[in-house]
Amino acid sequence: MAARCAQRKNAFEYTNSLERAYDARNDVFTGVIFHISRFGKHRAAITADPPVTEAGGIALAEAYLSQTLTKDFYDIVKDDVGCGTIPWSRRPSDFTIRGDCVGDSLFVEEIEADGEGNMRIVCGS
Numbered sequence: 001m002a003a004r005c006a007q008r009k010n011a012f013e014y015t016n017s018l019e020r021a022y023d024a025r026n027d028v029f030t031g032v033i034f035h036i037s038r039f040g041k042h043r044a045a046i047t048a049d050p051p052v053t054e055a056g057g058i059a060l061a062e063a064y065l066s067q068t069l070t071k072d073f074y075d076i077v078k079d080d081v082g083c084g085t086i087p088w089s090r091r092p093s094d095f096t097i098r099g100d101c102v103g104d105s106l107f108v109e110e111i112e113a114d115g116e117g118n119m120r121i122v123c124g125s
Contacts, residue, residue: 037101042076
């Protein structure tokens with residue numbers, strides 16, 4: 001059930017669905033905003049100091065989503081993981097990292113600058 005297609009065990013990786021590589025030259029983003037649940041109801045925002053490139057922002061989000069799934073995190077996103085509001089004790093056994101809560105919404109379709117220095121990662125499935 002969790003989104004592990006072509007991923008290393010216990011490591012979350014986005015799939016680049018842009019028609020280009022991530023920019024790795026321009027350190028312009030001071031923050032990264034991305035979904036932490038399947039349908040995007042819940043988001044995380046990470047401050048980047050020093051500023052990062054698109055590639056650096058993707059790496060920050062992937063590191064965040066690769067962290068071990070805790071009950072506190074799961075309780076925040078459980079209403080938007082795509083399998084109903086299942087309590088921690090009955091969650092799917094393959095939900096072990098935060099990124100498992102985004103389901104198959106791991107295909108980067110857009111990277112947007114929000115005008116405030118943040119990079120928004122827009123994903124689809």
